[in-house]
Amino acid sequence: LTDELVQRAQNGDEQAFEELVLIHQRKVYNLALRITGSCEDAKDVSQEAFLRAYRGLPGFRGESSFGTWLYRLTVHTCGDFLRKEKRHSDNVVPLYTENSDGEEYLLQLPDLRYTPESALERQELADAVAKAMDEMPEDYRSALSMREIGGLSYEEIGEELSLKAGTVKSRIFRAREHLRKALIKNGNFYPDDTTKSRAGR
């Protein structure tokens, strides 16, 4: 169905394109939201991404799925947006770099077990993760969002961010660690009896 819509849209059928927008707007918007960290920006960036997609349709040759192509384009658009933002705010300092948080890991972590038991707990955790993602360095946020929301492979992410796949792997790992630690600190992950948790596995 998507293929057909894409083809029609490529032939100038605006209605077909509109349908594609409706199908993909959730992913595109959420991707933009995660990367930019702001609803307002995400709305703008999503529009721009779709506009670019529309203009770029003739260049889409089905080498990847339309979704993948579109999400990559969304990430590009976010990247453009963030670069512009950066130009206007030179005081942005990365919280830490890839190689400087090795020490951090020496921190003794309590044993933890996460067991979401209710919808409410799930929602709480989702909110906490969203918040922690917003506070995460942009590099990490982009990479993890591209993976988790856009569903891109490491290689595809690497192409988008001009990184080697190995660096993407490391960045996504660090993003997860960052989130995990933030959630521990925030009390979303709580200690549990390790023995018990293992027995329950």
Added chain:
Amino acid sequence: VIGLNSCEHYLEMMSAFMDGELDESLRAELSEHISTCDECFNASLAYKAINEAISDGEVTPPEDLCALVMKKIHTSSPAAPKAKKKFTMRHLGALVAALAVVIVTAVAAPSMFKKAGSDEAANDAIEASPEDIKGSLQNTMLDGSIANDADQDDTADGGEVGTSDNKPGFLPTLPLYDEPSDPSYSVSPSYSGYDGIMMIGPRPGTADASDVPVEKEEDSAKEPLGDPVIINDYECSAIIVLDPAVSPPDVFEQYTYYSWVENQDVYHIVSADLYDELTGALENLSLSYTLDLFSELEKDGWVLLITAMKE
């Protein structure tokens, strides 16, 4: 007791595993470790929870998003993707391949050309008042001159491209295509849908441009020129010269990403944003801004001219 650094190694493996990116040969090792290390076991549960939470955290996009997109398409895109002839990026690839450097007098920035031939002239031009330049722009004087890098082999896809012509008053003939005439052409396999002409080249006099006969520009740039030229229904008042064979200077990095151009070799030089900014600046006669941008780029050794296009 397993050291934490070693655990970090396993957690990274776990992270990759969850993304389906862990080498098969390492899975047994990871599994072995997780089964004995409580910390890593717990961390892996946390990772899973985080993944789920990210999906749970997806929100519904604003209701009017789709409508806004469609509205934008109507207002900012002159036509459906294939509704009219376009000088597409694919064609640009052909053009650029055929030309070492293309230079067309930019009405807003004659300094660029003069710089090409003489630093003195460039300094003069930089000191020109915005009013002067504005006047110049309003006259929309135009000259086109293509310096063909001497009979390059690559004119198959754009025979007319290399036509060298210094007569004032009109642009050199540019190839107009509906579809690429040579499907095997591979310089820029993914280019498309660009309704303009953007080219950037190394400033003549810098390493890669030593053999480009740009000196010719100096004369023609001073002459009064004719009306804007229509190319593919667009009124062109200048052209950006771009050479994908040359790495972009750092200053370009912030204008990177021509988003739907997937070819890694070139996309980072071509920029929708830069294009928008420059054309926007030209159209609105925000000359000081345009010139700032130009000189910023120029400092990095780039000749930059632009097509200001109108329907």
